Amino acid sequence: MAPDVVPTAAKLRHRLAARLADDGWLRSPAWRAAVEAVPRHEFVRCFYRETDTPGLTAWTPVTAGLCGFDEWLRQAYADETLVTQFDGQETDWNDPKPISGAHPTSSSTLPALVVHMLEELQVDDGTTVMEIGTGTGYSTALMCHRLGPDRVTSIETDPHVAARARHALDRCGYAPRLLVGDGLAGDPEGAAYDRTIATCGVRHVPYTWVRQTRPGGLVLATLRGWMRSLGLVRLTVDREGRAEGRFIDSDSSFVIARQHDAPASLGVIPAPDDGTSRRTPYGPDVLTSAGTGFMAQLALPGARFFSLPADDGTPRTYVLDATSASFAVLTPKSDDDWNVRQGGPVALWDMLENALDTWHAADCPVPTEFGVTVTGKSQRVWLGAPDGPCWRLPAFLSPSGL
Structure with a gap:
C-alpha cells in the first residue's frame, strides 16, 4: 500500500467518529475509541457502491487501483453500506x-x-458476545477492541466471506473465535453468552439464540420480512427461556439471512377473472409508507408485491403470497378510490385492512410502541403490552395465518 495510507486513514477514522458522535449514534467513550482505532479500510479493500443510474439498481466496483488511494479511502470511511458480494x-x-x-x-x-x-x-468490560453474521469482520473487530478477542465469538455462513474476514482481522491483530456454519443454529459449545447480536435480518428470532443467551442476557436482532424491515428489537431472556422486549427503532435494515430469504418464485399471477372484487380505501402506497408498511409486513408475512400495467395501460399492483397461493390485485377507480380483487385460502387484503383498523384505533402508533415475545412454541409482535393486539411471526404461522 502507499506509504500515506496509514496517517490518512487515521484522520478519516477520527473524522468518522466525530460525525457519528455529533449525530448521536456514538455515545460512549469506549465505543468511540474502537471506531477511532479499527481500520475499516482493511475490511473493505474491494467493494461496490450503488450508482445513480436510472432503471435497474446498479453498482460500480471500488478499489484503490480503480479510483486511487485517496478516493478509495474516502469511500471506505463514508457512512454508507459497502456491498462486497452479490x-x-x-x-x-x-x-x-x-x-x-x-x-x-x-x-x-x-x-x-x-x-x-x-x-x-x-455491554461492560466483562461481557461475552455471540455475533451472528461476521460479514466483512468490521463489527467483529470493533467488539474485539472494546471487549477483548477472547470474549467475542462470530459465526458466518459463507466460507468465502468468513475467509476474507479472518484475513482482515489477522491483519489488524484481532483473533476472536470465528466459526463457519449456520448462524441460526448459534454456538451451543460456547454458550451461554451474555449477549447475542445478529448483523443479518431474520423473519423470526431463532430460539437457539434465546437458549444460548444466559438468563438476564440480551438478544439484539433486526426483524424483517420479504417486503420490508420491521426494525431492531432488543429482547431480555428470563429463567424460563422466554425472551421479551420492544422495538428500538424501525430504521435498521440488514441483508436477510440466507436461510430466511424469499423463494425465487413470486407466485402465480392470477387470471383476470380470478377472485372476488370490492372497493377498498387503500392503494399500493399503503404497502410502502412508513407506518402502514410496518403493519402490512406484520399482517402479510409471506407476501411480496409488484406493479405491472394491464393491456390497456391501467396500473395494477399484485400482492402475492407464494406460501399460501393467495393473491390481491389493486386497480385504481379514481384518485382516492381503489378496487381490490383477492382470492386463495387467505383473504390477504382483508387481513391488511383488519391490521390497519387496529393501528388507526390505537392512534397510529410508531414501531417503538410494539414489542416481541419469543418462547419455544410461539413468537408474536404485540402492540402496547404483551396482552395487547398481536401478530404471529412467520415461523409459527399456519397457511391460514392463525
Missing part, C-alpha cells in the same frame, strides 16, 4: 465489472447502524 457469488477482483439487477448477499453495513447496535447492546 447472489452468494464471489467477484473476480482482478477484472471487476459494474453490476446491475443483482441481490446483495454480504456487505459492510453503514457505520452509523453498526455503532447504534453496539451501543444498544449494553
Whole structure:
C-alpha cells in the first residue's frame, strides 16, 4: 500500500467518529475509541457502491487501483453500506465489472447502524458476545477492541466471506473465535453468552439464540420480512427461556439471512377473472409508507408485491403470497378510490385492512410502541403490552395465518 495510507486513514477514522458522535449514534467513550482505532479500510479493500443510474439498481466496483488511494479511502470511511458480494457469488477482483439487477448477499453495513447496535447492546468490560453474521469482520473487530478477542465469538455462513474476514482481522491483530456454519443454529459449545447480536435480518428470532443467551442476557436482532424491515428489537431472556422486549427503532435494515430469504418464485399471477372484487380505501402506497408498511409486513408475512400495467395501460399492483397461493390485485377507480380483487385460502387484503383498523384505533402508533415475545412454541409482535393486539411471526404461522 502507499506509504500515506496509514496517517490518512487515521484522520478519516477520527473524522468518522466525530460525525457519528455529533449525530448521536456514538455515545460512549469506549465505543468511540474502537471506531477511532479499527481500520475499516482493511475490511473493505474491494467493494461496490450503488450508482445513480436510472432503471435497474446498479453498482460500480471500488478499489484503490480503480479510483486511487485517496478516493478509495474516502469511500471506505463514508457512512454508507459497502456491498462486497452479490447472489452468494464471489467477484473476480482482478477484472471487476459494474453490476446491475443483482441481490446483495454480504456487505459492510453503514457505520452509523453498526455503532447504534453496539451501543444498544449494553455491554461492560466483562461481557461475552455471540455475533451472528461476521460479514466483512468490521463489527467483529470493533467488539474485539472494546471487549477483548477472547470474549467475542462470530459465526458466518459463507466460507468465502468468513475467509476474507479472518484475513482482515489477522491483519489488524484481532483473533476472536470465528466459526463457519449456520448462524441460526448459534454456538451451543460456547454458550451461554451474555449477549447475542445478529448483523443479518431474520423473519423470526431463532430460539437457539434465546437458549444460548444466559438468563438476564440480551438478544439484539433486526426483524424483517420479504417486503420490508420491521426494525431492531432488543429482547431480555428470563429463567424460563422466554425472551421479551420492544422495538428500538424501525430504521435498521440488514441483508436477510440466507436461510430466511424469499423463494425465487413470486407466485402465480392470477387470471383476470380470478377472485372476488370490492372497493377498498387503500392503494399500493399503503404497502410502502412508513407506518402502514410496518403493519402490512406484520399482517402479510409471506407476501411480496409488484406493479405491472394491464393491456390497456391501467396500473395494477399484485400482492402475492407464494406460501399460501393467495393473491390481491389493486386497480385504481379514481384518485382516492381503489378496487381490490383477492382470492386463495387467505383473504390477504382483508387481513391488511383488519391490521390497519387496529393501528388507526390505537392512534397510529410508531414501531417503538410494539414489542416481541419469543418462547419455544410461539413468537408474536404485540402492540402496547404483551396482552395487547398481536401478530404471529412467520415461523409459527399456519397457511391460514392463525
